[in-house]
Amino acid sequence: MSETPVVETRDVRRDYHMGEEIVHAVRGVSLEIARGDSVAIVGPSGCGKSTLLNLVGGIDRPTAGMVIVDGDRVDAMRDATATRFRLLRIGFVFQRFYLMPALSAAENVELPMAEAGMSGRKRAARARELLAYVGLAERRSHRPAQLSGGEQQRVAIARALANAPRILLADEPTGELDAKTGAEMIELLARVNRDGTTLVVVTHDEALARAARRVVHMRDGLVVDDHRQVGV
Amino acid sequence: MLFRLAWATLARHRSRTLLAILGVAVSAAMLLDMVMLSSGMRESFRHLLLVRGFQLRLSPKGTLPFDTDATIADASGVIRILGGIPEIDAVSPVLGGQLHVARGATTVTAAAIGGDAAVQGDYEITEGREPVAPNELVASDDFIRAAGVRVGDTLSAAAGYDAQFRTFSGARRLALVGRAHFLYTANEQRVVALPLATLQAMQGRASHDRVSFFMVRAREGASVDSVLGRIERAVPRVSVISTEVALRQVDERLSYFRQLAFILGSVSLGVGFLLVTTLVTVSVNERLGEIVVMRAIGVARGRVVLQIVLEGTAIMLVGALAGLGLGMLTARYLNSILASFPGLPAAIDFFLFQPRDAWAALGMLVIAGILAGIYPSWRGASMPIAVTLREEAVG
Numbered sequence: 001m002s003e004t005p006v007v008e009t010r011d012v013r014r015d016y017h018m019g020e021e022i023v024h025a026v027r028g029v030s031l032e033i034a035r036g037d038s039v040a041i042v043g044p045s046g047c048g049k050s051t052l053l054n055l056v057g058g059i060d061r062p063t064a065g066m067v068i069v070d071g072d073r074v075d076a077m078r079d080a081t082a083t084r085f086r087l088l089r090i091g092f093v094f095q096r097f098y099l100m101p102a103l104s105a106a107e108n109v110e111l112p113m114a115e116a117g118m119s120g121r122k123r124a125a126r127a128r129e130l131l132a133y134v135g136l137a138e139r140r141s142h143r144p145a146q147l148s149g150g151e152q153q154r155v156a157i158a159r160a161l162a163n164a165p166r167i168l169l170a171d172e173p174t175g176e177l178d179a180k181t182g183a184e185m186i187e188l189l190a191r192v193n194r195d196g197t198t199l200v201v202v203t204h205d206e207a208l209a210r211a212a213r214r215v216v217h218m219r220d221g222l223v224v225d226d227h228r229q230v231g232v
Numbered sequence: 233m234l235f236r237l238a239w240a241t242l243a244r245h246r247s248r249t250l251l252a253i254l255g256v257a258v259s260a261a262m263l264l265d266m267v268m269l270s271s272g273m274r275e276s277f278r279h280l281l282l283v284r285g286f287q288l289r290l291s292p293k294g295t296l297p298f299d300t301d302a303t304i305a306d307a308s309g310v311i312r313i314l315g316g317i318p319e320i321d322a323v324s325p326v327l328g329g330q331l332h333v334a335r336g337a338t339t340v341t342a343a344a345i346g347g348d349a350a351v352q353g354d355y356e357i358t359e360g361r362e363p364v365a366p367n368e369l370v371a372s373d374d375f376i377r378a379a380g381v382r383v384g385d386t387l388s389a390a391a392g393y394d395a396q397f398r399t400f401s402g403a404r405r406l407a408l409v410g411r412a413h414f415l416y417t418a419n420e421q422r423v424v425a426l427p428l429a430t431l432q433a434m435q436g437r438a439s440h441d442r443v444s445f446f447m448v449r450a451r452e453g454a455s456v457d458s459v460l461g462r463i464e465r466a467v468p469r470v471s472v473i474s475t476e477v478a479l480r481q482v483d484e485r486l487s488y489f490r491q492l493a494f495i496l497g498s499v500s501l502g503v504g505f506l507l508v509t510t511l512v513t514v515s516v517n518e519r520l521g522e523i524v525v526m527r528a529i530g531v532a533r534g535r536v537v538l539q540i541v542l543e544g545t546a547i548m549l550v551g552a553l554a555g556l557g558l559g560m561l562t563a564r565y566l567n568s569i570l571a572s573f574p575g576l577p578a579a580i581d582f583f584l585f586q587p588r589d590a591w592a593a594l595g596m597l598v599i600a601g602i603l604a605g606i607y608p609s610w611r612g613a614s615m616p617i618a619v620t621l622r623e624e625a626v627g
Contacts, residue, residue, distance in 0.1 A: 016619075050622070051618070054617075054618040054621075057528075059527075059528050059617040059618050059621075060616075060617070060618035060619075079533070080532065080533075083527065083530055083531070083532050083533070084530065084532075085530075086528065086529065086530040087529065087530020087531070088530070090530075092525075092528050092529055094525065094528075094621070096521075096624075098521060098522065098525040100237060100240075100522055100526075101244065101522070102237065102240035102241045102243070102244040103236070103237060103240055107233070107236065107237075107240075110233060111233060111237075111526075111529070111531070112529050112530055112531075114233035114234075115233075115530060115531050115532070115535065116530075159529065160529075163530075
């Protein structure tokens, strides 16, 4: 594991306006995540952990502070640059999978590669490889509706890995899965991390949090505990 | 991949896509029909007026051909004068009237055209030959059917009928030597044509050496306007109108058709626009989650917009093509109804298909569809990703 932080936040804040009320979702978080690490961000609902993940992934902008990923200021990126950054350097996995229902599993995995300009033949080969990696080689032609929740999440992980990102951000990746499928998902994410991708997960799932090397506890928009787990 | 995604999304909502295509097809058909209506009659008139190559009509001063019962006196003198103008290729005199043909106890009445068979521009022979001898005539299908006669029969005919004394005047025995298709008469109108001198003689002294109007054909290469000017100077007692002037008058008389067509065409275009806007808006709202996820995983906003606009464009294109067929069918049906419009030549097409206009109309519809899809898709692709994802997750 390298000691160079791949993710760095400096006194990051994020406020939302809800009507006339201002919600301070993140109140000044400074965090460094080393390349190749696996980090679980845990805490009660509404504590700001998903917001922090979104800020790191460049799908939200901080009200104040800095977000630096791989040496680049994500908080200062223009929309087009941030879009390209997400396409090539970040992989996203969502609780609800969010696959394109009209496309097959393979086409869903190909979508980010097509956007990155990869040729049809190359991306078909890589989609085949990634689906085999997540254990769905035989289900490549199936539509999301023909797949179980666990299978859909595996496709979502394959899609997130399509352009070989340095960082995989997962927001409650086991939230919609039963315990057995969730355990399989934890194993798959651990494998992704072992293979070199930095993993940051936001979760309520204790089993998933236990599988991370480092656990960051948040409460009321602040980091209240940050520790490494022994034996992971 | 965007094409694939657009196509797959349309195929996934088959019923909705099909209904949208049908809606656009109806809108396109109506737009096409209105475009065909707005220009059809005019172009059809132009074709009709020029079908025999006569570009000028001479009628009694201040009138239009067959607009009144007025006639031009000293017709042979006019022909002589016109013959002296070198740019004139042919002069066709026409005298209008009626012919009553006795068939047993009944009488069949027809519109009669007296002319010169060698230069006539009113009909085309479909059976038999031109009426060249003084006692010959040709007739329309409707007359032949109504009178129960055949080509080769001899008919007892009269040019005048006195209703008070119930007597015929100007009676003759005429041989039916041909069947003809008359170019300018209304549908199902009974018409006969006979030599000018015969009709003049049958109508009596009032029509001696008189005609209703002349048709004039200019020589190839000659300026029609120049010929018109020369005729006006040479024969000041006649009004001379060219095909262009006649068309302008037709335009004036049919302006309400064009206004109607314009309004209904605009409504069709508006309906198509609103249909696609509604469809795309509904589709975008329904797929907000998908759209923001595409943005989240790095698909550029413009590409998301393009993918959604492609869906709308595909619907418009297929709908417009279907509308082309539907429009042609409805135009044909409506034409058959309007062909019996009183006083209009049967050969007039209310709905004339002109490829350039048709493609322009359908192109306009497709462009409207594309424009209609841009705003809702741009709005969808510009939603704040994090907030929308959270709302989608809660919703």
